Amino acid sequence: MSYYGESIAHSxxxxxxxGILLGTGINFGIIVVCLLFGILFLWxxxxxxxxxxxxxxxxxxxxxxxxxxxxxxxxxxxxIHAFLFGDILTVSSNDLWMMYLGVILVIFLVSFNWSSxxxxxxxxxxxRAEGINPIYINLLLxxxxxxxxxxxxxxxxxxxxxxxxxxxxxxxxxxxxSPEQMALIATLIGIFSVILGIFLSxxxxxxxxxxxxxxxxxxxxxxxxFNFLIKKN
Amino acid sequence: xxxxxxxxxxxxxxxxxxxxxxxxxxxIQINKNDFITIIGPNGAGKTMLLKCLMGFYKPNFGExxxxxxxxIGYMPQSINVINTMPMTVKNFIxxxxxxxxxxxxQVVSEIDIRQLVDKQLSVLSGGEMQRVLLARxxxxxxxxxxxxEPAQNLDISGQLSFYKLIQEIYSKRDISILMVSHDLxxxxxxxxxxxxxxxxxxxxxxxxxxxxxxxFISMFGKDMxxxxxxxxxxxxxxxxxxxxxxGEIK
Numbered sequence: 001m002s003y004y005g006e007s008i009a010h011s012x013x014x015x016x017x018x019g020i021l022l023g024t025g026i027n028f029g030i031i032v033v034c035l036l037f038g039i040l041f042l043w044x045x046x047x048x049x050x051x052x053x054x055x056x057x058x059x060x061x062x063x064x065x066x067x068x069x070x071x072x073x074x075x076x077x078x079x080i081h082a083f084l085f086g087d088i089l090t091v092s093s094n095d096l097w098m099m100y101l102g103v104i105l106v107i108f109l110v111s112f113n114w115s116s117x118x119x120x121x122x123x124x125x126x127x128r129a130e131g132i133n134p135i136y137i138n139l140l141l142x143x144x145x146x147x148x149x150x151x152x153x154x155x156x157x158x159x160x161x162x163x164x165x166x167x168x169x170x171x172x173x174x175x176x177x178s179p180e181q182m183a184l185i186a187t188l189i190g191i192f193s194v195i196l197g198i199f200l201s202x203x204x205x206x207x208x209x210x211x212x213x214x215x216x217x218x219x220x221x222x223x224x225x226f227n228f229l230i231k232k233n
Numbered sequence: 234x235x236x237x238x239x240x241x242x243x244x245x246x247x248x249x250x251x252x253x254x255x256x257x258x259x260x261i262q263i264n265k266n267d268f269i270t271i272i273g274p275n276g277a278g279k280t281m282l283l284k285c286l287m288g289f290y291k292p293n294f295g296e297x298x299x300x301x302x303x304x305i306g307y308m309p310q311s312i313n314v315i316n317t318m319p320m321t322v323k324n325f326i327x328x329x330x331x332x333x334x335x336x337x338x339q340v341v342s343e344i345d346i347r348q349l350v351d352k353q354l355s356v357l358s359g360g361e362m363q364r365v366l367l368a369r370x371x372x373x374x375x376x377x378x379x380x381x382e383p384a385q386n387l388d389i390s391g392q393l394s395f396y397k398l399i400q401e402i403y404s405k406r407d408i409s410i411l412m413v414s415h416d417l418x419x420x421x422x423x424x425x426x427x428x429x430x431x432x433x434x435x436x437x438x439x440x441x442x443x444x445x446x447x448x449f450i451s452m453f454g455k456d457m458x459x460x461x462x463x464x465x466x467x468x469x470x471x472x473x474x475x476x477x478x479x480g481e482i483k
Contacts, residue, residue, distance in 0.1 A: 115328050115329035116329060118328050118329070119328055119329050121315070121318070122312060122315070122320075122325070122328075123309060123312040123313070125289065125307070125309050126307065126309060126312065126369075128287070128289045129287055129289075129305065129307035129379075130307075130329060132329075169317075170317070173317060173318070173319060176319050177319050177321065177353075178319060178320065178321060178324055179318055179319065179320055179324070181319070182318065182319055
């Protein structure tokens with residue numbers, strides 16, 4: 001399921017295209033399309049006709065391709081490059097307010113449902129035995145991912161959002177002893193990577209998304225080195 | 234809905250999947266202080282029956298009634314410990330549980346996992362993991378403990394000590410147990426009732442009755458039936474302490 005986030009991110013380009021085409025705005029388009037995509041995926045996964053990986057591979061790339069076609073059919077030309085790899089210069093102050101709102105919403109949803117999310121992640125049957133319906137928790141996860149994708153698309157870019165979902169968490173895994181610690185350290189590492197990455201992108205005039213990912217991957221390797229050295233001593 | 238005395242009562246439960254009959258007209262009642270063991274070949278629908286009884290799966294036909302406010306402790310066959318997340322045993326046992334310190338310590342000493350509570354889940358052995366799962370299922374003082382092949386991944390001595398533990402829990406707590414197990418020769422003394430399942434209920438009753446049932450013999454062979462009979466005759470008390478079985482099984 002690691003690539004579930006990536007698939008939702010891929011489908012966001014269709015949201016961008018439709019949002020512009022229908023004049024509803026990009027953010028609205030992304031949220032509607034990503035949620036629909038997530039629900040479609042969960043529904044198909046329940047039916048167990050195809051394996052999860054196959055399903056994600058087919059749906060994610062289909063959504064990405066339709067998204068690119070819709071955007072190229074638009075009369076208003078937009079820079080696909082900026083959506084693929086992120087361009088911080090496209091962020092307006094309005095977008096900043098959307099981000100604040102998104103962050104607060106995600107923190108609220110995650111902390112309010114933390115133990116249920118944790119138990120479903122460990123084992124769905126255990127969760128069922130204790131009265132949780134995993135379908136609701138998966139829908140919740142889809143909503144959280146959708147918000148994350150919508151608010152970070154312009155900075156990180158849809159091809160690299162997965163990196164920010166996975167790399168800070170993997171770095172934190174080395175340093176943490178509990179899921180709570182892991183979440184907290186991953187958040188701090190994420191914030192640090194974004195700040196340093198943006199600084200780097202200004203210094204060498206590079207796109208923001210890749211710069212952030214390079215910083216966070218560097219931290220990832222450093223954490224392994226750190227761990228290795230500690231174990232050696 | 235009428236009130237019932239049984240903890241769980243299922244009548245006429247049938248499940249079909251892709252036109253295949255998984256469960257057929259199952260009637261089962263779990264009463265207070267029952268110890269029921271479900272046996273049956275692979276694909277007999279054992280796990281599906283547990284899922285129906287716990288309400289994870291809605292059967293195509295039949296009715297399942299649960300007593301009001303019934304607390305069920307469920308221990309799955311195994312869980313996939315995901316290495317991508319750090320988690321201590323204590324953290325795992327208590328996640329999403331309402332508990333107090335006393336009952337936690339009680340369960341820890343009952344299952345004898347004191348030396349494990351601060352370890353990471355990812356470093357546990359198979360036997361240790363089963364104990365941890367059992368401890369988790371007992372933390373809320375359940376009325377009914379449901380175990381799905383709890384000793385499947387253990388070696389023979391691990392199985393013996395695990396079933397001994399189950400027997401102790403059953404005798405010390407005011408609890409009912411429903412267990413799926415292939416290791417019938419090891420649970421013979423503990424279990425009060427055996428239910429032999431092969432999509433339908435082939436036979437059920439006390440272990441020694443079931444062992445003589447023609448359907449049981451045709452399903453598990455004469456060796457198993459004889460072995461069970463031997464067990465009944467040789468020792469009536471602490472069978473599980475005395476694993477003299479190696480030579481008898483082929």
